Amino acid sequence: MYIPFDELPQQARVWIYQANRPLNEAEQAEIKPLLEQFATDWSSHGTNLQASAELLHDRFLVLANNENATAASGCSIDKSVNFVRELEQRFNISFFDRTQLAFLREGEVELVPMSELKNKVVAGDISKDTLYFDTLVTNYGELQAAWPRPAQQSWLSRYF
Incomplete structure (x- = not known):
């Protein structure tokens, strides 16, 4: 239904x-x-x-x-x-590539290869406050309340 x-x-x-x-x-x-x-x-x-x-x-x-x-x-x-x-x-699209991380930057979705994440954090391109589209969100309430969310409030927190 x-x-x-x-x-x-x-x-x-x-x-x-x-x-x-x-x-x-x-x-x-x-x-x-x-x-x-x-x-x-x-x-x-x-x-x-x-x-x-x-x-x-x-x-x-x-x-x-x-x-x-x-x-x-x-x-x-x-x-x-x-x-x-x-x-x-x-x-002709992929929905299962988990090696790309999506961030909201200047109103646009930006994909960052996971292999570049550490360098982007060190360079200051991605900060703890950069909005991250966490695909690990599991319920609708969380999706509505905090998606995207600051990177620090996701599994990415270990990078800050």
Whole structure:
């Protein structure tokens, strides 16, 4: 069962997939109905999930499920991963490259290779206050309240 993204409960579980490039308007217009259809049909052991999906900042695909109603099973999570992989193939994009970190700088999403992070911190290009899109956020409330968040308030804190 589809739930509009802005009507999700705070504790709804989220999965965030970061694209390796921004999605253009035409791609977003094509993807959004696919997201809604996936969320509508997403189920766990034959029970429909109370799910939603959204594109954020032209780059992040967020899938969500109200776990209080029905928890996502391993099989349903596998279905979501397969759906994202299908989007990758259809749009020639990668949502599974975890070697790129996304920061909000001057209103734009900037990707930084993980291998360059330490040098960027030392050079002052990235500070503890630089806003970071932490894809490890696990619930809708946290996504709404603190995303992006200062890098120091994420797993990146060890670099400062």
